[in-house]
Amino acid sequence: MSALIRVSLSLAKREFTRFIRQPQRVIGTVAQPLLFWLFLGAGFAGSFRPAGMEGVSYLEYFYPGVMLMMMLFASIFSSITIIEDRDAGFLQGVLVAPVSRLAIVLGKVLGCTSIAMVQTLIFTIAAPFLGLNLGFGSLVMLLMGFVLTGVGFSALGFLLAWGMKSTSAFHAVMMVFLMPLWMLSGALFPLGNVPQAMKLVMLANPVSHALIIIRAPFYYGPQVLLADPHYLTSLAVTIAWAVLCLGLSMARVNKRERGVAAA
Amino acid sequence: MITIDDLTHIYPGSRKVPARTAISGLSLGVREGEFVILSGPNGSGKSTLFRILCGLALPSLGRVSIAGFDLFAQPAKVREIMGVVFQSPAVDKHLSVAENLAIHGDLYGLSGAEYRSRREEALSWTDLADRLDQQVSTLSGGLARQVELAKVLMTNPKVLLLDEPTTGLDPVSRRNFLDALHRLQKARGMTVLMTSHVFAEADDVDRVAIMREGKLLAYDSPKALKAMIGTEMVVLQAKDTEGLAARLRAEMGLAVRCIGDEVRLEETENGESLPLLEKILDRYRPEVLSISIKQPGLDDVFVHVTSRAVPDHALAIDLKRTGS
Known part of the structure; x- marks a missing residue:
């Protein structure tokens, strides 16, 4: 167990070190969602009047949605580095080392999650300007939401990237797959009056549940949240999603290419 | 120390590409403390064999045991005693020499005073002492290879596998790398299996194996091989x-x-x-x-052996002597 943690943290630290040595990457990943938020927020401000949400500006509504986007995209697009690791040769050295295959997955996943967290936390500085004041308990809940989302989606990125040969294919797949999930999560607009079929999609969408556990701490304290079946369901789904993606990734790493029986 | 027994590897085909046999019925043994070079023309199955030996691929048929452990059933046991130097460097070029060594130490469970003394020992024969904080990408090819070897030797492997480790090195760096490798191999009694094309590298090893089309064509000491022609x-x-x-x-x-x-x-x-x-x-x-x-030099043996049609029963040399 201690070996698992030591190896995971060592690999995660490497991931993080590489990230902060590329200032362009840091600036780009923080600036892009920020611009997205400001421009969309300004554009939709006038027309945003959903029922039952009076007094909520679009900038405020969209704020947790952008945080979710940052966690999602930063963690998934950081896990793309597994393709570079393989091409550059670093990965083979790790694979032949006497380490648990789970540690190889966790190293990448924790590294990517921490990268995504840094970006998202910088963005959290904007909260007070929106009149959102986080108590200590809520902040802890929010951070937990970030970590769980980061772990689940970095592991998804890992799983998808593992078998891919190029980073460009990864980008294409992610855009087609991830963008719709994020848009249908309620991050961009409330899904209050959507048709029943859409509600089902939403319910099955792990991104919607991640949004709930990120948005809720801005409005409620831990006592309220932990007693709310809605929140608890989303929390359980997000945890289950993370465990599922980690497990599948580990199985993928464990699977060695095998020769066939006959030509 | 390494026993390869009747190994066959067939790559799965697809609709457009037929299945391809990379290794067919290969048996080969390396004794403890032996230095063996594995050679063969491009496409002879060397790389496939290497991937199987370091545990990255599973063969279609056959068994491999390393230090008494079944490589396919107990890969974790084998990984503990094996060091691998790949053709493409397995170091992170964006990290410093020291950071790379630290990660490697973590992977192999070295820490504290043990890690420091092992690191010192591993660096003692290199020219890296005053470059520990330099990023690997800024080092010359020869020095980057030294990082690779130092890193692998830090864990005291019993078995060392190297895949064309001198590719891309100038003659002086190549000589230095091989001298260090030979010296350390002798001092530590390591079993070394190295793939190589360069026959100047093979003259002072214990045995040379020559493969073609997934079969072992010759396996003997350099002297005996030269006597063949x-x-x-x-x-x-x-x-x-x-x-x-x-x-x-x-x-x-x-x-x-x-x-x-x-x-x-x-x-x-x-x-x-x-x-x-x-x-x-x-x-x-x-x-x-x-x-x-x-x-005749070993390159002549190589040309002699690999340019003729593959006979069913290999060559007239004694292939029975391949057990370890």
Whole structure:
């Protein structure tokens, strides 16, 4: 167990070190969602009047949605580095080392999650300007939401990237797959009056549940949240999603290419 | 120490590409403390064999045991005692030398005082002492290779696998790398299996294995391999290679072979070469561009062995002696 943690943290630290040595990457990943938020927020401000949400500006509504986007995209697009690791040769050295295959997955996943967290936390500085004041308990809940989302989606990125040969294919797949999930999560607009079929999609969408556990701490304290079946369901789904993606990734790493029986 | 038993690897085909046999029925043994070079032309199955040996791929058939452990059933046990140097460097170029060594230490469970003393020992033979904080990407090719070897040796492997480790190094760096490798191998009694194309590297190893088309063609000491093609040979370059070879065969009854643009007369007894050379010059002078007497080297053995059709029962040399 201690070996698992030591190896995971060592690999995660490497991931993080590489990230902060590329200032362009840091600036780009923080600036892009920020611009997205400001421009969309300004554009939709006038027309945003959903029922039952009076007094909520679009900038405020969209704020947790952008945080979710940052966690999602930063963690998934950081896990793309597994393709570079393989091409550059670093990965083979790790694979032949006497380490648990789970540690190889966790190293990448924790590294990517921490990268995504840094970006998202910088963005959290904007909260007070929106009149959102986080108590200590809520902040802890929010951070937990970030970590769980980061772990689940970095592991998804890992799983998808593992078998891919190029980073460009990864980008294409992610855009087609991830963008719709994020848009249908309620991050961009409330899904209050959507048709029943859409509600089902939403319910099955792990991104919607991640949004709930990120948005809720801005409005409620831990006592309220932990007693709310809605929140608890989303929390359980997000945890289950993370465990599922980690497990599948580990199985993928464990699977060695095998020769066939006959030509 | 390494026992490969009747190994076969077939790559799965697809609709467009038929399945391909990379290794077929290969058996080979490496004894403890032995230094073996594995060689063969491109596409001979070396790389596939290497991937299987370091546990990255599973074969279609056959068994491999390393230090008594079944590689396929107990890969974790084997990983603990094995060090691997890949052809493409397995270091992170964006990290410093020290950071790379630290990660490697973490992967192999080295920490504290043990890690520091091992690191010191591993660095003692390198030229890296004052470059620990430099990023690997800023090092020369030779130094980057030293990082690789230092890193792998830090964990005291019993078995060391190297895949064409000197590719891309200049002759001096290559020599330095190999000298260090030989010295450390002897000092530590490591078992070393290294793939290589460069036969200058093979003269001072214990045994050389030559593969082609997934089969073992020859496996013996460099001395015995050289003895295979006679003690001397006469090498000719002619205006018309095939034509001259045919005439030599027909008119002088010589068993010559054409290899590339050379005509070779390989199995010549010592002392016979010079008279033979004179005789050939007497008769075919206008045809001949150059002629020389050559002591066979391992590259000649390689050409000799790999350029003929693969026989069903390999060569006349003793393949039974492959057990470890």
